Amino acid sequence: MSPPMTTPLQGIEDAQTLAQAIVDTIHEPLLVLDAQFRVLAASRSFYAIFQVDPAQTMGRALYSLGDGQWNIPALRVLLETIIPERAAMDGFEVEHDFPGLGQRTMLLNARKVIYERSANTTILLAFTDITARRLIEREKEELLERTAELLAQQQTLLQEMQHRVANSLQIIASILMIKARAVASEETRQHLRDAHQRVMSVAEVQAHLHASGGVDRIEVGGYLTKLCGSLAKSMVDEDRPLALEVIADAGQIGSDKAVSIGLIVTELMINAVKYAFPVAKPDARVLITYASAGDGWTLTVADNGVGKAIDLAPTKRGGLGTVIVEALVKQLGATMEIRSTDGVTVTITHPATLQVPEAA
Structure with a gap:
C-alpha cells in the first residue's frame, strides 16, 4: 500500500x-x-x-x-x-x-x-x-485645448490677412482701370488693362481661398470657372461677343500653384482677345480644359480664331504675356506645346510623379 x-x-x-x-x-x-x-x-x-x-x-x-x-x-x-x-x-x-x-x-x-x-x-x-498619470493626461488635454485655441487664432488671422489682401488687390485693380481711362495713349491704355487682368486673376485666388475657409488646396474646376467669368465681364465687348467655356475634373491643387495657373489662363485669354478674333465672329469661343491624374495635370486653352504662325526660333521672343507664361510654366515644372490649326491651342502638361511600388 x-x-x-x-x-x-x-x-x-x-x-x-x-x-x-x-x-x-x-x-x-x-x-x-x-x-x-x-x-x-x-x-x-x-x-x-x-x-x-x-x-x-x-x-x-x-x-x-x-x-x-x-x-x-x-x-x-x-x-x-x-x-x-x-x-x-x-x-x-x-x-x-x-x-x-x-x-x-x-x-x-x-x-x-x-x-x-x-x-x-x-x-x-x-x-x-495614478496621480502622475492623471496629471499628464490633464496637461495633455490642456495642451490640446491651447493648441486648438492657437489654431483658431491663426485661422482668424489668416482669414483677416486674406480679406485685407483681397481688398488691396481690388483697390489696385480699380486704380489701374481709372488710369487706363485717363491716359491718351491707346498702347498705354492696353498695357494698363492687361495689368488689371493680371491683378484680378490673383484676386480671384484670394476670393476663392476666403470662400473655402482658407484651405491650402483649391478645387481647380470651380476656381477656373469663377476666374473666367470675371475675365469675361471685363474683357469681352458686347459688340464682339466671345464665349468662354471651362471643362475641368474634380482635381485639386495647392493655392500657390493655383495663382500660377490663374495667371497663365489670364495671359492666354488676353492673347486670344487681342489676336484670335480681329473681326467679329458669331461663334467665337475659347475653351479651357483641365484634367488631372494623381499629382499630374494637363491645362489646355484653345480658341477657334484665325490662328497665327508659330516661330519657335530661340532668337524670337514674344511680348510680355509670352514671357510671363513661359516663366510660370517653368516655375510649375511643366511643359508647354502650342499648335495653330483652326485657331491656337496651348497645352501645358505637368507629369505625374512616379510612384515607387512598395516591397512585398
Whole structure:
C-alpha cells in the first residue's frame, strides 16, 4: 500500500504564512479585510506608502484607521454597495487626501473571497496610485485645448490677412482701370488693362481661398470657372461677343500653384482677345480644359480664331504675356506645346510623379 500523499501546507498556520508572504510580495498596497471591514492583513507596501504603523492597523476597522482618514465616502460605496452586489470591482477611481500622501488619485481593485467550508468572507483591496498619470493626461488635454485655441487664432488671422489682401488687390485693380481711362495713349491704355487682368486673376485666388475657409488646396474646376467669368465681364465687348467655356475634373491643387495657373489662363485669354478674333465672329469661343491624374495635370486653352504662325526660333521672343507664361510654366515644372490649326491651342502638361511600388 502506497504512503499517503503530503502537501507543503500541513495546517492552517502554513496556509496563513503563505498567504502573508504573497501579500508582502505584491508591489502595490494591498489590504485583506473581513466582512466587517477589519484589517486581517496588509502588505509591506501599504505600510511603507501610506506611512502607517502595523500595530495601529491590524485588527482595526478600515474606516477608523488614522483618526478616521480612511472613512472615504467613495470607498464606503465600493465596499458596502458595489462589492456585495458584484463580488468584484476593477478600476474604481477615488480622488482623496490620503493620510501620509496628500491629494492623490487611486484606482481601487476589490475582490470578495467566499470559502467552501466556511461562512466567513474576506475582501481583497488593492490600491494603484495614478496621480502622475492623471496629471499628464490633464496637461495633455490642456495642451490640446491651447493648441486648438492657437489654431483658431491663426485661422482668424489668416482669414483677416486674406480679406485685407483681397481688398488691396481690388483697390489696385480699380486704380489701374481709372488710369487706363485717363491716359491718351491707346498702347498705354492696353498695357494698363492687361495689368488689371493680371491683378484680378490673383484676386480671384484670394476670393476663392476666403470662400473655402482658407484651405491650402483649391478645387481647380470651380476656381477656373469663377476666374473666367470675371475675365469675361471685363474683357469681352458686347459688340464682339466671345464665349468662354471651362471643362475641368474634380482635381485639386495647392493655392500657390493655383495663382500660377490663374495667371497663365489670364495671359492666354488676353492673347486670344487681342489676336484670335480681329473681326467679329458669331461663334467665337475659347475653351479651357483641365484634367488631372494623381499629382499630374494637363491645362489646355484653345480658341477657334484665325490662328497665327508659330516661330519657335530661340532668337524670337514674344511680348510680355509670352514671357510671363513661359516663366510660370517653368516655375510649375511643366511643359508647354502650342499648335495653330483652326485657331491656337496651348497645352501645358505637368507629369505625374512616379510612384515607387512598395516591397512585398
